[in-house]
Amino acid sequence: MMIFPVYIWLGSLRIHPHILFESLAYAIAFRLLIFRLRKDAIAPSQRSSVIVGGMIGALIGAKLLVGLEHINFILQNQQQFLLLLLQGKTVVGALLGGLIGVELTKKIIGIHQSTGDVFVYPLIVGTAIGRIGCFLTGLSDRTYGIATQLPWSIDFGDGILRHPTQLYEILFLGLLIIFLQFRSRYHYQNGDLFKFYLISYFSFRFLVDFIKPDFHPFWGLSAIQVACLLTIVYYRHTISQIFQFKT
Template sequence: MTFPVYLWLGSVRIHPHILFESLAYAIAFRLLIKNSRKDSIAPTQRSSVIVGGLVGALVGAKLLVLLQHIDLLFSNWQQLFLLLLQGKTVVGALLGGLIGVEITKKIIGVNRSTGDVFVYPLIVGTAVGRIGCFLTGLSDRTYGIATNLPWGVDFGDRILRHPTQIYEIIFLLILIIFLKIRSRYHRQEGDLFKFYMVAYLSFRLLIDFLKPDFHPIFGLSAIQIACLLGLLYYHRSIPQMFNFNRPANTW
């Protein structure tokens, strides 16, 4: 397999990252609109929450890219500039989106949890997007460190590497199944989103040890530090999320 793995639509050659990123956004947005029809807040409020989340996600995704590759600031600022234009991080988007939503809710006076409708769109969209990351290869900078495992992938530099994009897709598929099973039990409003955030941030904290990133603080990358901050934010909710016997609220 030669990376990037271009895809053909008739006589048109399409870059895999462009194709699957576009599909990820389209599918996630379609699922979000479908889920919003069963929402517990007014449509105008939901629209404001979505906009606030999107703005926060954009800012967070770009800011964390800058912090993740801050080592390039003095050594190769041109590459850093290109990364800022083209790059984005899921963790930065999630945490930035969370902040944007919470600020928006404060402004419009919404006190209820609003994150549950985002969960499955986020999981499916991320999984689809990671297909494009894998097929893009080295230039996507989401590959893993060298490995001798039989499923190591040569992305074009003659080094067998952990296909961390595939690991993430598998994790997300398992997470969907687990959340579906857990939904049979009673839960309170907001539990689904909290569980998703804790699960995904925990996964990224661990899997990013398999990535050749800049790890300036105690052997951690900027993304891993952001994951720790996110988990710290949710630490009081973690015991409640694993209590399957709690009475239902509005579900």
């Protein structure tokens, strides 16, 4: 039986799993991004500006959406809400904020071509590694699922068997990489890879968040689900094009 959080020991040093795997996620994703930028057609100075714009947008988006996700704590426990706002973040908010930050930066410096494809694999790998830390952290990470009696349910420490939604996401991201590798045999337009990743991941998050014990004030949906749904609707005109294999 696992006891959460599952601390990682490096010699005599005990490291919290969230800190360890989040650090690994950033480091590995950044190294993978640098590797993929070797084939980038955009000038290094412009790419640096795009990355900085995306990082600023991601930080703002992650905090803004996590605040909306836990807005019910404003009336119940303002101190807990401020703590969640300070410490918490959400991948969906970071992706949306990063996307907006990149697009605003591109508009300012005059880039008209798509710049998102190089980020896809670093984002997938980084998210999957980060979710390992979320899983090993347990209840305090607030990424677990609702109660279930399925054979693979996990007791994160409160005596309730729950959906290990963190593991579901890792599995989904692994399958997504395999599919994208298969699809790379076909020709696609610049920017399609990022759009497909965004639509696929947001569709998964929209569905899996139904089995998370989140606050669902918006017609039975959480703030994250609303953000996912709006993004999918925004890109609806590209979905059919993305799924067409062009040889």
